[in-house]
Amino acid sequence: MADTSFLSDHSMDRRTFLRRSALLAGFVAAGGGSFLSACSSGGGASGDKGPIKLGVLTDLTGALAYAGVADANTAKMVVDEINAKGGLLGRQIQIFLEDSASTESVGVTKATKLIQQDHVDLVVGGITSSMRQAIKGPLVERGKTLYIYPQLYEGKECTPLIYCSGPVPAQQVDPFIPWLMQKTGAKKFYLPSADYVWPHTLNGRVRQVVTASGGQVAGEEYFPIDATDYSTVVNKIMSSGTDVVFVTVIPPGITPFLQQLYTAGFTKRGGSVACVYFDENLLNIVPAQSMEGLYSCLDFFQNIEDPFSKQILDAYNTKFPGSAKFTAGSAATGVYRGLKLWEAAVKEAGSLKQQDVVKALDHAKIAEGPGGPAEMVPGQNHARMNMYIAQAHSGSYTIEKNLGAIDPKECVQGVK
């Protein structure tokens, strides 16, 4: 029951918001003296007339709600901005928001609804890789719909029609690990992980980079996704003389893991913790003391010195002052980047015809975005973006290094 009332609240917002923004768009267009397009050349799933339909499918409830709500908020913010400026190709964008409830089977049902009932032109969403794998069937393989996956992940998603706007291992691991080893003098790594595809694949890359940089992996262990007690692995970490814990346990287990690691005295004896999805939203679910000194590597942190990033952040905080913040590890920056790249592509294509949009999206560029400019690397379905290394200090992150623009190196012919 709570779920439905939650969603209907949103659709109420959407209706009133649409009415207002349609009015506003009318004024803008009339004031400018030229209608952009009386009959826009459409061709997308939503047809030629009426609003462009954007499906937002994310985890509004469940363990990942902290991220999903931020993603939905970000999509609304971007769409409001576009609509307030007269829409895209003169058409308003309408959001179809669905909750995948941090549960894959729910995601599949909602994905099918977006395609078969709502006929959306584009879907953005999904947080975990298991969710992406589950919903790409109904969205892309059967639904033949363009899908933007906004979250950092393990890479290797090269299905046509899927575009990834978050960072991948080449961006998160390759520069980060050697930097960390040099900075802390660390040699020995331990990789406690949740047992699903992201940690398995990412750890493979971590192992490679650690070994190549002259380090050593003392242990790599996988836990059931719903595991809550990590005292054994914490004990092993303590007794193996590990320098860096590179953790890929996810919520809700990450809270007890970090608490247990902290109380075991790992950081007190000089150990470092690294977790590449840690952002400002995690400050809400892990006590500050347990994540003091934790290193993360992401495409955006709220403290970076980029005027446009600050502008986006301010706009978001004014619009959505709640606890779900605009952050990178929660895929909010990926949603922003993905939608703006898509907007650029639609503008270039001058139509919503999928083949035209895809052709333009393949090399789409935005001059400014969260963390800086970004662009799709042609033929790779992934984006080049700026990356930053940051460290958690008493409830916020300080930027340790701006790594600059980094290539995703995904879906390259002949390279795995």
Place this chain on the structure above:
Amino acid sequence: MDVPRLAGIAFDVLSLSSILVLLVLGMGIIVSMMGIFNLAHGELVLLGAFTVYLAHKVGLGVGLGIVLAPIVVGAAGLLLERSVVRHFYSRPISALLATWAVGMMIRESVRAGLHGRSEVVVAPFSGTFAIGNVYLSQWRVAIVLLTVAVIAASYLLLQRTRVGLQVRATLDNASLARASGIATGRVYALTFAFGSALAGLAGALIVPLFALYADLGVTFLVRSFLAVMVGGVGSFEGPILGAGAVGLGSGVLPWVVAPVLADALVFVIAIALMRFMPNGLVHRG
């Protein structure tokens, strides 16, 4: 293997077992005394954890929340027994379904109350004791000590007091107890409330170690169930020993095999144990 490392493992086992003992004590008392497996037990644990969270949220503090939790959950248990459970004493299988349904209602209500999120509850004290280079979490040590105190108090209550005598009399022979002037209905209600209060206390004590989320109780339910089965139904000490055995398995096995496998292996060993000791480690009478 060096000494501090062994001490670390021993403490893990002790702390895991204590948590499980706390969780199964209430369940064990209810099943032993009343013959009903309460599948809403996990949600009573969750309610205890939720009480602490609410107390913290309204500014009463975590400490007071932990004191309040058994009272609140005990009252909830009383309500549950009077409204639902008492209709099922003669039908234990239906009782499984009924309590599972109640549990589901509690779980989903809490999920709605938390807006589906997970929340952090910080322990009243979160420091560590250092013994050499082994650090012991103070809260875990507190849990071990509190568990011992709770076991002792429950034991004394059931074995040394008049109320305990009435409970045991009712358990042995309900009609004879009734004939001797014991209000068995009231005894059942109070026993259930007591078991629930223990569940509430368990939830309140363990939530700082983990996090508060709707599935907190249900993740422990199967393990608690297993501990009661391994230990044996019908005695006070059975479930406690069972919890110790399951805690030992869960603490030591991950050192030997992969953690994902260890979880399953605990169950395999428990099933084998039940095959060869069908009445549990402690068989009453």
